[in-house]
Amino acid sequence: xxxxxPVDLPAAGAAGLAPMMRDGAxxxxxxxxxxxxxxxxxxxxxxxxxxxxDLPLVAGDPERPVVAVHLGVQEPHGGHIxxxxxxxxxxxxVDMLLAQPAGTTTSLDEMEVSALAETGNVAxxxxxxxxxxxxxxxxxxxPPLVFHExxxxxxxxxxxxxxxxxxxxxxVVETEFTCDDESVDVAFFLFPAPEMVRAVASGLVxxxxxxxxxx
Amino acid sequence: MLAAATxxxxxxxxxxxxxxxxxxxxxxxxSCVAICLFDPLTRVAGMAHVVLPAxxxxxxxxxxxxxxxxxxxxxxxxxxxxxxxxxxxxxxxAGGAAVLALGGGGKLPNIGERNVVAVRGALAAARLRVLxxxxxxxxxxxxxxxxxxxxxxxxxxKGEEVELC
Numbered sequence: 384x385x386x387x388x389p390v391d392l393p394a395a396g397a398a399g400l401a402p403m404m405r406d407g408a409x410x411x412x413x414x415x416x417x418x419x420x421x422x423x424x425x426x427x428x429x430x431x432x433x434x435x436x437d438l439p440l441v442a443g444d445p446e447r448p449v450v451a452v453h454l455g456v457q458e459p460h461g462g463h464i465x466x467x468x469x470x471x472x473x474x475x476x477v478d479m480l481l482a483q484p485a486g487t488t489t490s491l492d493e494m495e496v497s498a499l500a501e502t503g504n505v506a507x508x509x510x511x512x513x514x515x516x517x518x519x520x521x522x523x524x525x526p527p528l529v530f531h532e533x534x535x536x537x538x539x540x541x542x543x544x545x546x547x548x549x550x551x552x553x554x555v556v557e558t559e560f561t562c563d564d565e566s567v568d569v570a571f572f573l574f575p576a577p578e579m580v581r582a583v584a585s586g587l588v589x590x591x592x593x594x595x596x597x598x
Numbered sequence: 599m600l601a602a603a604t605x606x607x608x609x610x611x612x613x614x615x616x617x618x619x620x621x622x623x624x625x626x627x628x629s630c631v632a633i634c635l636f637d638p639l640t641r642v643a644g645m646a647h648v649v650l651p652a653x654x655x656x657x658x659x660x661x662x663x664x665x666x667x668x669x670x671x672x673x674x675x676x677x678x679x680x681x682x683x684x685x686x687x688x689x690x691x692a693g694g695a696a697v698l699a700l701g702g703g704g705k706l707p708n709i710g711e712r713n714v715v716a717v718r719g720a721l722a723a724a725r726l727r728v729l730x731x732x733x734x735x736x737x738x739x740x741x742x743x744x745x746x747x748x749x750x751x752x753x754x755x756k757g758e759e760v761e762l763c
Contacts, residue, residue, distance in 0.1 A: 436611040445626040446740055449754045453698060530695055533755045535626030536738020540697045541711050542611060543629045543649050546664070 398519035399517075400584060404430055404573075407513035411571060414509040415560070418502055419479040426559045426566065432552040439541040440568055441555055442467055445535020450491065452503025453537070461576030463541055464507040464524065467534055467567040473499060474554040475568075476541065489565070491531070500527040519588030541574055543575065554580055609647045610663030614678045616644040622743040624691045627693035629710035630686035631666070631717050631733065634740040635673060635726075636688040636748030636763075637682035643745035646670075648693075650709070651716035666699050666716035689721060690750040690762045692741045699736055710734065730762040 389512040415423040439445045443554035450473035468476060477488040477495045480502060488495055504527040515522040530537060545553050556573040559566070575583070605620040611630065615622055622645040624632040633646045646669040662672035673760040674684055694714035712735045721728060730750075732739065737754045741758040744751075 439626060446753075474632070528698075530697070531738070531755060533626040536628040536697050536755070538613065538628075538697070539626060539630055539738075540628030540695075540709070545612075545710070546649050549654060562599040564611075 395591070401430055401512055403517045403583070404428055404556050407510040407532065407556075408515065410509040410513040411506040411558070412506045412560060415502065416503055416530065419476065419562075420463055420482065421479055422563050422564070423567075426561045428556070428558045430554070430556050433555050434552055435542045435546055435550060439539040441538060441557065441572070442534040445536075445538070446533050449532065449534040449537075450499060451530045451532065451534065452507070452531060453528050453594040454503060454507040456498075457523045457577055458527060458580050460520065460522060460579035462579045463572075463574045464503075465512065465537065465570075465572040465574070466506055467476050467572065468499075468538075469572045470531075472516050472568040479570075491529075493559070498530045500529050500569035503527045503529070510571070510573065514583055518580045519581040520586050531594055543585075544575075545576075548577070604690040606737050611647055611649050614644065614646040614663035614669065614673050614676060616641055616642060616673075616680045616682075617727060617745045618680075619745055622629055622745060624693070624741045627739050627741060628695055628697040629693070629708075630715045631691060632743075632744040633692050633717060633721070634675060634692070634741065635748050636685045636743070636745075637677065637680075637686045638688060639683070640681045640749055641748075642677055642680045642682040643743050643748060644673050644680075644682070645743050646659060646673045648713055648717055651712045663679060663713060665730075666713060666720050670720035679706040683759070684709075684724065684726065687726060688748055689726045689728050690743075691717060691728055691733055692739050692750070692752045692762065695732040695735050695737055695739065697736060697738050732762060734758065 405432045408428045412423050412425045449467045452466040454464040478485050480498045511522040558571040560569050606617050609624045624647045631648045637641045646663040648666050649664045651666050653668045658665050658668040662668040694710040696709050696710050732752050740753045742751045753759040
């Protein structure tokens with residue numbers, strides 16, 4: 384069973400992180416709505432610490448094939464964003480993006496992959512911008528890359544990178560979406576590196592101190 | 599961690615297991631490497647799911663299977679205790695892919711390759727020869743070691759399954 388626990392951070396930073404993540408998810412959903420021309424909203428958002436050994440399980444069956452768009456968060460903060468879609472959902476999303484009747488897209492070629500990459504880019508950048516604005520840090524993303532892979536293989540590779548720095552847990556921010564009030568098989572993950580968590584939490588604390596001093 | 603394989607035992611990150619029945623399975627390996635060892639005489643099988651090339655200076659703690667340099671001796675010890683002889687062990691490897699071949703200055707692209715090199719080195723130091731391997735590339739893999747026969751099967755996201763011989 385997947386083990387998880389609350390993120391251990393200074394109180395002021397921890398208290399501010401959840402609304403900040405909600406804001407990020409809302410902005411990502413707004414960006415997706417604009418791109419697809421459909422009403423895409425966040426259904427849920429969670430922020431938790433997961434043992435690295437369990438990270439390959441956070442998206443369910445680790446052998447499940449997904450089409451995933453990856454964006455890195457550039458150094459010095461570091462981190463990863465994944466927009467993971469089932470194969471069927473990826474085809475459906477391409478039809479939405481290209482304003483085609485559902486079922487038109489049956490494979491992912493260069494144009495379809497490019498459309499998905501741009502979707503991940505827009506959603507991920509919107510999320511990061513929301514965080515950066517509120518925490519007053521700079522969080523530039525790397526260019527998006529699209530993978531067709533077992534979701535567990537992607538997550539396991541991220542876990543290995545975190546294990547290199549002798550971390551035992553990964554901070555996981557997960558958002559699920561609805562499209563026109565229907566649940567859709569799209570999961571949005573942010574795996575911030577410890578430096579990013581610290582920078583964002585510190586930014587929040589300093590922000591709240593500034594607010595106090597202005598009062 | 600050691601666990602007895604009965605039907606199908608999932609070997610998670612940094613774990614090891616030995617068994618005589620059922621299957622040992624490492625699901626969706628990316629940069630990790632599965633070491634599969636099998637003694638055809640006593641029919642004992644063992645698998646380690648290696649995450650990183652080398653243990654930190656303070657040692658592997660309670661997860662010797664996590665690091666290539668500690669996983670090989672720890673797995674050999676466990677197999678010996680279960681009745682296997684290192685002289686007879688058949689060795690197969692799979693994994694070590696660059697699933698997220700991201701380029702740039704990240705650490706990700708090299709972990710898989712470094713894991714494979716480190717595992718080969720640790721096996722050579724233990725005088726174990728790799729009979730077959732499916733390592734590197736850019737695709738994730740699920741690895742199944744049948745504990746009664748020593749058969750090793752590897753599957754990728756496209757559903758293709760191959761047997762390592």
